[in-house]
Each structure stands twice: as C-alpha cells, then as structure tokens.
Amino acid sequence: MAEHPAYPVGLRLAGRRVVVLGGGQVAQRRLPALIAAGADIHLVSPQATPSVEAMADAGEIAWTRRPYEDGDLADAWYALIATSDQGANTAASAEAERHRVWCVRSDDADAATAWTPATGHSEGVTVAVLTTDARGRDPRHTAAIRDAVVEGLRDGTLVAPHHRTRTPGVALVGGGPGDPDLITVRGRRLLAEADVVIADRLGPRDLLAELPPHVEVIDAAKIPYGRYMAQEAINNALIEHAKQGKSVVRLKGGDPFVFGRGMEEAQALAEEGIACTVVPGISSSISVPGAAGIPVTHRGVAHEFTVVSGHVAPDDERSLVDWPSLARLTGTLVILMGVDKIGRIAETLVAHGKPADTPVALVQEGTTAAQRRVDATLATVAETVREQDVKPPAVIVVGEVVNVGVQSSPKTSE
Structure with missing residues (x-):
C-alpha cells in the first residue's frame, strides 16, 4: 500500500x-x-x-x-x-x-x-495539497505549497479568471493606513479582480502598480470642482462604470466608514439599485499610533480612546465635536485631519481644563517608508508643528499613552 x-x-x-x-x-x-x-x-x-x-x-x-x-x-x-x-x-x-x-x-x-491534506481557503475555493510519494512525505513542503497557492489566489498574483459571468457592482474597500501589506485579504483579492479602480490618495498606492494593464485606474484626488462636487463626481463615476457591467473597486484609505464618506457612496449606489459590498479596513486611528509605538489604551493609563475629526476648528459653526467634554476625559484622544487646526484645538482643550503639559504625538505618513513622529505637549504643539514642518496626512495622539510609547519604543521619537 x-x-x-x-x-x-x-x-x-x-x-x-x-x-x-x-x-x-x-x-x-x-x-x-x-x-x-x-x-x-x-x-x-x-x-x-x-x-x-x-x-x-x-x-x-x-x-x-x-x-x-x-x-x-x-x-x-x-x-x-x-x-x-x-x-x-x-x-x-x-x-x-x-x-x-x-x-x-x-x-x-x-x-x-x-x-x-494541508488545506487553505480563498473565496469559495478550498486548496488541498497531499504529497504523492508515500515514502517521502514532507508536511512542511506540502504546507508551503498550500500557502503559496492560497496567497496567490488571494492577492491576484496567481491568476484564476472566472469563466462564469460575474455580477457587476461596487466594492468599497478600506485599504488601511498606507502600507500595502495592511490591506485585508478580501480587499486585495477584490482589487485584483477589478475592471475599474477609483483610488484615494491616502490608499495603498503601491498596489496600483500590480494591477493588470486592462484595469482602468481613476485618481479620485484629481476629480475637479471642489470638495462637495468632487464627492458627487466620484459617486457618478462609481454609478457609471457599474452600470456598464464592470466590477468596480473604490479604494479608500483606512476604513470606508471612518471619516471616509463611504456611507454617502453606499447610499448613492443604493438609490441606483447597484449592488455594493463594504470591505472594512484597518483604521489609521489605531494602526498609525501603533506603528509609532503608541498604544491607544494601556492598563493603568487609559481605559478609553476617542477618535475625532479635526478638519474644522472648534470655533467653526460646522463643528459637531463637543470639545469641552473631550477636555474632561482622562483617556486618549486621537485626532484625524487636524494638522492645520491643532493650534486652536489645543487652546480649546486647555481652556476647558486639559492640562497644558498633556503629551502630544504627531505621526506623519504612518506605516509608510516616510513615517516620522514628532512629540510635543498641548502648550507647545502649535509651535512644534510649524518648526518641524509637520504636513498631512498625520495622526495626532493626545494623552499619557504618548509617554508609554516613548518608554517602550525610544527609537520612534524625534
């Protein structure tokens, strides 16, 4: 036998x-x-x-x-x-x-x-690998073959075209904080199968170079007419290509529903009767601080973390953030899109009781090769941003966890 x-x-x-x-x-x-x-x-x-x-x-x-x-x-x-x-x-x-x-x-x-057998799965397909020679079984080699096949199917490097008609529609894919390795397996597979990709500038741009030549890539950052009209134009582009029977991926930075306007796009598609799949992504609010050695929670230091948008200043009538209440919290505050408003944000937090010496860390281009971390306090952060020429995109962390990160990962601090 x-x-x-x-x-x-x-x-x-x-x-x-x-x-x-x-x-x-x-x-x-x-x-x-x-x-x-x-x-x-x-x-x-x-x-x-x-x-x-x-x-x-x-x-x-x-x-x-x-x-x-x-x-x-x-x-x-x-x-x-x-x-x-x-x-x-x-x-x-x-x-x-x-x-x-x-x-x-x-x-x-x-x-x-x-x-x-060594088995793996990829979207409805089970890969099972057995060694054919009973006298020379090598489980590690078998598992390695399994891993290579499954990984290739997942990331699109092993091309396995569908011979049955695919259902056209749109996938809102969260690409993560920027490092191409931090997109989800499902997101990467859908990207590899797409006919059209409409990409944000904050998405994992390196993955676009891996797409086959026939894939049409549309840079959403270059769609004109201002913020509101730009979103309307993006919605229209999603609808137009989906109605042509194409598989469309909307590649977004972070997570589609964390300040990503993903629900606006999902609603626009629903109104047109277009199938929409939402693929969650790793939010920069957690991953970028982590990449810089900062835990957003830490035992005995912070039992909560709050994520807010800083794209409008605290005194702007459009702001929906309760800054006075945030100043009274003892946990971690993570601010996205707030680099140019951090001075007024810091002043507001201090004015409502946050200690002026509260640590602040700004992590620019987090998870990418250009990542850098700049440390300050609420009292000094505005001047530090100017002196260090901190530019968006940057995630801002306010709270004692900043010092925890410095102690455990000293190399991340400038």
Whole structure:
C-alpha cells in the first residue's frame, strides 16, 4: 500500500457522525474545520484543552469524558485518532479498519486509511495539497505549497479568471493606513479582480502598480470642482462604470466608514439599485499610533480612546465635536485631519481644563517608508508643528499613552 499515492477526495460530512479521539492540540487544530463542515462530532477523551472544552460548552461538539473503548467508532463515517496512548490508537485504528471507517492517525500516518491534506481557503475555493510519494512525505513542503497557492489566489498574483459571468457592482474597500501589506485579504483579492479602480490618495498606492494593464485606474484626488462636487463626481463615476457591467473597486484609505464618506457612496449606489459590498479596513486611528509605538489604551493609563475629526476648528459653526467634554476625559484622544487646526484645538482643550503639559504625538505618513513622529505637549504643539514642518496626512495622539510609547519604543521619537 505504501507504494501507491493517496487518492484525493472531498468528504461531505454534514450531519454525519465523526469521532475524534483525544482532546489535545491536534484535535484543537482539526476540530474547527470539521465543525465548519457541519459534521456531527463526538469527542472521546478524559481531558481537553481549554479551546476544545469551549467548543463542547458551546454545543459545537459532544464530549464523552473517558478514554477510548472498543465500539466508539460504530456508525462513524470518519475518525480522527489523536490520543497520547499508542495502544489505544492502534486498537481504534483496527476498529476503524473492521468497520470500514476512514481513519486519520496523528501518531502513525502509515497505519491510517486516510491522510489529512494541508488545506487553505480563498473565496469559495478550498486548496488541498497531499504529497504523492508515500515514502517521502514532507508536511512542511506540502504546507508551503498550500500557502503559496492560497496567497496567490488571494492577492491576484496567481491568476484564476472566472469563466462564469460575474455580477457587476461596487466594492468599497478600506485599504488601511498606507502600507500595502495592511490591506485585508478580501480587499486585495477584490482589487485584483477589478475592471475599474477609483483610488484615494491616502490608499495603498503601491498596489496600483500590480494591477493588470486592462484595469482602468481613476485618481479620485484629481476629480475637479471642489470638495462637495468632487464627492458627487466620484459617486457618478462609481454609478457609471457599474452600470456598464464592470466590477468596480473604490479604494479608500483606512476604513470606508471612518471619516471616509463611504456611507454617502453606499447610499448613492443604493438609490441606483447597484449592488455594493463594504470591505472594512484597518483604521489609521489605531494602526498609525501603533506603528509609532503608541498604544491607544494601556492598563493603568487609559481605559478609553476617542477618535475625532479635526478638519474644522472648534470655533467653526460646522463643528459637531463637543470639545469641552473631550477636555474632561482622562483617556486618549486621537485626532484625524487636524494638522492645520491643532493650534486652536489645543487652546480649546486647555481652556476647558486639559492640562497644558498633556503629551502630544504627531505621526506623519504612518506605516509608510516616510513615517516620522514628532512629540510635543498641548502648550507647545502649535509651535512644534510649524518648526518641524509637520504636513498631512498625520495622526495626532493626545494623552499619557504618548509617554508609554516613548518608554517602550525610544527609537520612534524625534
């Protein structure tokens, strides 16, 4: 038997009895996939890891708390044998053979009737990799092949065109704070499949160079007519290309719904009856401070953080921010789009009770190669911004967590 390669097959286990012997690390790794397959899972083991026990407590599996006994595999369709008792494993394997139950053994693959492939998933596709030579199995090599295939499918470097007609529509994709590696897997896949990409200047620009030549890239930052009309023009561009039957990605910086006007675009599409998918992104409000060594919360220092827009000054009638209330909070304040207004913001916070020596950090071009951090206090931040020539985009962090970051990551401070 060892001279012949395994025959690959996909088991449909929904509603069918699966027996797992042993509640250790092997079971902890394998059970989620069996649960996702809808199997009727029966665990037999005297003990289990906390994660496996939690699955039993949640009703995802049935747990019999004892060692293996002959007859446990009766009526099973599939068995995973992973106890620390080799004698029990051998006996269970023999029972599986008698009952013709497909059986995987974690301790002795050669004695099993089935092998578990290295598997991965990418949008409706399961990739399963098995070594064909039974005498030279290399699990690490198999896993590496699996990872390469799945990663290629996810980021579009492994082209697998759809041969069925795709449903046209728009995906509002949060591209993260700027580093192309910080876009979500789903966002990167949709970007690779797009016909048209309408991109913000704050999105991960490096990813645009990876797009195939046929993809039309529209720079949203260059759409004219001012702020309001620019948004209206973006909405119209999304609608126009989607109605032409194209797959459109609106690539935005950060998250589409965190000061990204994503809901305005979703509403415009809904009014036209156009399908819209929202793909959340990593918000710069958390990721950029983190990249500069600043935690927005820290035990004993800050139990909350508040994110506000600083694109209008506190004394501007258009401002919707309750700055006096923010001045009384003891947690962290994260300000986006506030570089040119930080002087008036700092004055307002101090005027309403925030100590003038409260630490402030400005992180410019966060997560990119041009990232730099400038430190100040509320009393000095306006002058520091001028002296250091801090430019947008920059995330501003106000609070004692700034000093926590300096202590743990001294190299990030200028």
